[in-house]
Ligand SMILES: Nc1ncnc2c1ncn2[C@@H]1O[C@H](COP(=O)(O)OP(=O)(O)OP(=O)(O)O)[C@@H](O)[C@H]1O
């Protein structure tokens with residue numbers, strides 16, 4: 001049985017005390033696992049991920065990370081803060097937020113520099129990631145001038161370069177072309193094989209099976225209503241329909257246009 | 272149509288001007304005389320020259336520092352027209368509030384040069400007043416130019432770091448850094464909002480209507496950029512930011528930096544000596 005990495009018990013959170021975002025979340029995430037969160041817009045996925053990254057803290061309930069309770073005060077201790085930031089990395093849903101340096105290159109090396117990594121080592125990691133993500137041409141450009149997909153790649157690079165043990169990604173493939181999505185997923189799978197814990201929030205049911213051993217489904221009441229292995233969850237059309245994850249859809253098959261519930265999953269493979 | 276276009280182009284022009292002049296690191300990335308200087312030395316050199324300008328009572332001297340400033344700008348491959356625009360834009364503000372009143376005998380009694388009457392008030396411009404107004408103007412112009420030169424040729428991260436080395440308090444430096452990013456986000460939000468309005472209504476029908484939209488949105492604009500700013504701060508924390516930015520650019524001093532600094536100090540000493548005599 002693997003060690004528990006994160007554990008949440010009865011967690012409540014609201015923005016500014018009046019916009020509820022998490023209403024009683026219980027879950028645990030084992031070390032080295034692949035976990036994903038799915039659910040309708042605004043059900044609290046991003047909020048939860050930021051909480052796992054030690055950026056938001058529960059109003060009620062507790063969150064434990066690496067076996068100890070995670071509290072805001074802990075981060076006043078520089079040693080703790082550094083270790084935690086080194087161990088856990090988050091790719092934000094909105095890449096614009098994550099990229100704030102004048103050039104792409106500076107943005108990518110921002111994390112490791114703050115964490116005091118060796119300059120030579122940083123250069124080595126930078127070169128490797130630039131190759132994998134094919135962003136060499138972007139290095140000297142200003143992040144705000146890039147396309148959404150390019151920004152996302154840079155954002156992913158800026159988190160991966162820290163080489164955290166736990167990689168949290170908020171919608172990593174949104175806005176990416178199919179081939180780039182593929183690259184990113186392969187990259188994540190490799191990182192997981194290398195022992196990293198991968199936590200993802202996504203609307204893209206295509207990738208759920210590949211990037212997770214366990215899926216948590218959020219309800220609109222902002223708590224977790226189901227969790228299980230991807231194949232079970234993805235088969236449960238009723239559940240998915242109830243949480244905006246599938247839709248009634250009209251589209252063209254060989255025999256013309258027709259309408260049916262559509263999971264964005266297997267229908268094309270069946271043709 | 273022309274009015275419409277005027278509104279559109281003026282909003283976008285203001286945004287891009289701010290972006291270009293306050294936020295751009297384009298000039299800092301170029302190769303040139305000042306860009307090659309070690310940021311710590313550059314800060315010291317500019318500071319010394321500022322002191323010299325402040326202490327000097329000789330207008331020719333201040334003008335020559337201004338000339339030097341322009342030369343530096345040229346040698347740092349800064350477009351002179353841009354540099355002038357960038358510095359002169361501050362001048363009307365200062366002139367209006369400080370230099371203009373100084374012209375008149377109410378504030379600067381002395382030998383009358385011109386006199387005229389407005390609204391039954393008789394005003395006299397005095398020779399002393401004129402001199403002190405010109406003096407003031409030149410002094411401010413030169414100081415502003417020096418600061419702009421420093422800001423243009425140094426990446427803001429490096430500049431903040433250099434400030435920290437001279438023990439400028441952390442809070443101050445951090446606030447500066449935050450302001451910088453805040454302006455940046457604010458501009459971004461303004462531009463995007465403007466585009467969004469345009470995409471929905473295609474054009475802002477009149478100047479008044481345009482002002483209405485802007486006024487109605489300004490509160491929510493500030494709010495939106497504030498939320499964004501908070502998120503950016505989270506993103507920085509998430510990547511291990513601990514109140515003191517670290518950069519890849521280490522300071523590189525060279526013998527030239529020392530020479531420049533020595534020259535600046537010499538100028539200051541000369542000014543000071545002359546004042547005493
Ligand atoms: N900065 C904020 N201020 C106030 N309320 C917020 C803020 N951010 C999020 N919320 C609210 O918190 C709830 C959860 O938001 P969250 O961003 O976590 O949803 P999400 O599941 O990530 O949605 P999406 O799929 O659209 O990304 C939403 O109801 C939202 O309105």
Ligand SMILES: [Mg+2]
Pocket residue numbers: 045046047093170
């Ligand atoms: Mg989200």
